[in-house]
Amino acid sequence: MRTVYDGTGADVTSFAFSYMKSKRSLMLADLFWIQTNVFWGNQTGDDPAYNFFMTNGSFPIKVGTLQTAPDVLVALGATYTPSKDPIVRGDFNYKVGLEADSVDVTWYLKNTTLLPNQGLVPPPSIKNAFAWGYFTDALMYIHRAIWDPSTGLVGTMLMWRGPIRSATIDREKVVMKVTSPMDLFQDVQVPTQLVQPNSRTMPYITPFPTYQPSGPQVGSTSTDLIFTTAAVADHALRDGYMMAAGTLIATAPKNNLPPQIMYRIRDNVTLGGTNLHIFPYEPVAPEMVMGVGINIWLQRAQTAGAPGFGSVPPPEMSI
Amino acid sequence: MPLPVFPIGPPSVTNNSPYVRSHTWPVKRTPRWNTGVQWTPSGVRTTVPYYANNPLWAFEFTYEVILDNPNKLNPLYQSIVPPTDLEILQAFWFQAKGAGNEFVYNDLGALTNQPLAAPDVNGYTEIRRLVGSYPTIPLTGPPPTFNPVYESVQELNGGTLNVFANNVATSNYTVLGANTISPYEGITIHWNATPANPITANFTPYYRCVFSEDTQEYEEFMYQLVQLGSLKIEQVRVAP
Numbered sequence: 001m002r003t004v005y006d007g008t009g010a011d012v013t014s015f016a017f018s019y020m021k022s023k024r025s026l027m028l029a030d031l032f033w034i035q036t037n038v039f040w041g042n043q044t045g046d047d048p049a050y051n052f053f054m055t056n057g058s059f060p061i062k063v064g065t066l067q068t069a070p071d072v073l074v075a076l077g078a079t080y081t082p083s084k085d086p087i088v089r090g091d092f093n094y095k096v097g098l099e100a101d102s103v104d105v106t107w108y109l110k111n112t113t114l115l116p117n118q119g120l121v122p123p124p125s126i127k128n129a130f131a132w133g134y135f136t137d138a139l140m141y142i143h144r145a146i147w148d149p150s151t152g153l154v155g156t157m158l159m160w161r162g163p164i165r166s167a168t169i170d171r172e173k174v175v176m177k178v179t180s181p182m183d184l185f186q187d188v189q190v191p192t193q194l195v196q197p198n199s200r201t202m203p204y205i206t207p208f209p210t211y212q213p214s215g216p217q218v219g220s221t222s223t224d225l226i227f228t229t230a231a232v233a234d235h236a237l238r239d240g241y242m243m244a245a246g247t248l249i250a251t252a253p254k255n256n257l258p259p260q261i262m263y264r265i266r267d268n269v270t271l272g273g274t275n276l277h278i279f280p281y282e283p284v285a286p287e288m289v290m291g292v293g294i295n296i297w298l299q300r301a302q303t304a305g306a307p308g309f310g311s312v313p314p315p316e317m318s319i
Numbered sequence: 320m321p322l323p324v325f326p327i328g329p330p331s332v333t334n335n336s337p338y339v340r341s342h343t344w345p346v347k348r349t350p351r352w353n354t355g356v357q358w359t360p361s362g363v364r365t366t367v368p369y370y371a372n373n374p375l376w377a378f379e380f381t382y383e384v385i386l387d388n389p390n391k392l393n394p395l396y397q398s399i400v401p402p403t404d405l406e407i408l409q410a411f412w413f414q415a416k417g418a419g420n421e422f423v424y425n426d427l428g429a430l431t432n433q434p435l436a437a438p439d440v441n442g443y444t445e446i447r448r449l450v451g452s453y454p455t456i457p458l459t460g461p462p463p464t465f466n467p468v469y470e471s472v473q474e475l476n477g478g479t480l481n482v483f484a485n486n487v488a489t490s491n492y493t494v495l496g497a498n499t500i501s502p503y504e505g506i507t508i509h510w511n512a513t514p515a516n517p518i519t520a521n522f523t524p525y526y527r528c529v530f531s532e533d534t535q536e537y538e539e540f541m542y543q544l545v546q547l548g549s550l551k552i553e554q555v556r557v558a559p
Binding site: 023026027057058082084 | 363
């Protein structure tokens with residue numbers, strides 16, 4: 001039996017086992033926790049993650065402490081509420097060994113379900129954010145809660161954890177493929193520069209961007225983003241990188257969170273003296289940068305990277 | 320924002336309430352639970368109740384005659400172009416887009432003196448209605464004790480909530496939405512100070528509903544007289 005922890009983080013596996021054996025009717029519910037960056041707002045690198053807590057149970061379940069990894073407990077104090085947009089999971093398949101497996105989680109999201117307002121006006125819909133790839137590599141934890149009608153939460157057990165590796169979107173739902181951590185070794189190409197012994201701070205870029213043009217103007221499209229800024233020489237930003245949303249100064253990757261999404265710039269021209277046109281290699285959803293501006297870094301030699309990798313670009317995270 | 324109110328009520332109150340007239344008995348009320356069942360070969364049975372505390376209701380109405388006569392308009396509906404009863408029903412059906420949009424249905428009327436629980440350890444009290452009571456010992460024995468059974472109230476649709484602490488009206492609380500406070504499915508109130516017992520409340524509960532089907536068969540069996548054999552609606556759970 002999986003280890004069961006109660007709301008205080010105490011191991012109550014033995015009690016839960018005998019409790020479940022003694023009952024002919026059990027109240028069980030799945031708990032879904034998605035953790036990601038606030039990619040739709042003015043988040044800085046030090047801001048906390050944003051958490052979605054949902055349950056497929058019919059009532060809200062408050063959980064004090066949860067297991068998030070082997071021997072790792074987190075004092076969460078969160079209330080998992082029944083989701084207005086139903087969320088269900090597929091079967092869990094566990095294997096012993098090094099084989100990576102995944103579970104499909106289906107979220108029946110309406111187009112009108114928006115991300116909470118975090119400074120980006122108006123917040124985009126969650127479904128669109130999935131389609132644009134912003135939830136890629138966000139972490140998902142799936143727990144099972146055992147509930148007693150009289151005494152409340154008996155305990156929770158961690159059933160699955162891993163990143164959302166991909167999402168399939170159609171008119172009525174988003175199907176997320178949530179892989180196990182083993183996926184990191186089996187299926188993910190790890191850039192060589194990612195493996196280094198020192199601090200993870202600033203491995204690729206300077207903390208402060210070269211340019212910080214103001215939010216894109218109305219009329220921007222996904223392939224032609226128009227900003228207001230002081231003169232930038234035409235073509236000067238070629239193969240530079242931009243952050244899609246917010247004033248992200250400290251961009252160090254954080255444990256258990258997906259890296260900030262960056263887009264690569266194909267070219268730039270300035271028209272009318274102050275209208276900077278940026279052409280990304282791949283389409284950018286204007287909603288994600290509208291009103292919050294972007295940061296631009298150019299490729300150049302660095303001294304903060306790992307030895308031997310002094311001039312490496314940020315990883316390709318564009319969509 | 321309040322949702323549209325279903326313009327049908329029980330036949331007993333239809334003719335003097337703001338409802339479409341002339342719908343007939345029977346009215347079917349079906350509370351539905353949802354249970355996962357696992358049988359063992361030996362016959363031992365284990366269940367998982369997916370609806371933990373409250374069922375979802377389904378209702379079915381019958382209209383033997385719906386008036387579509389512009390000379391016999393429903394006097395309770397005032398507008399520039401007063402609709403006939405059929406036009407009221409069909410307009411509501413259209414705005415709901417069949418089974419698409421939610422609305423509320425008042426099946427219970429206004430309730431008074433509903434007993435609420437004392438605040439929990441965090442100072443919350445759920446708004447609920449008394450469904451009934453059942454005896455806990457055989458009726459042939461000593462006087463039975465009765466266990467009250469409650470149903471969470473998930474929808475007031477903007478209506479007034481009057482709470483009484485020891486029979487004295489109080490407003491020393493904050494109202495919170497349904498399914499936001501663990502473990503309550505209903506609307507909850509958070510007390511600013513511990514109230515005196517007993518706590519009771521007056522309110523008009525609604526069920527958040529949708530039409531069960533995307534089609535309706537209106538049969539005009541005589542001139543300006545329409546029959547609707549079955550009109551089904553069903554409750555949906557309110558989620559934050």
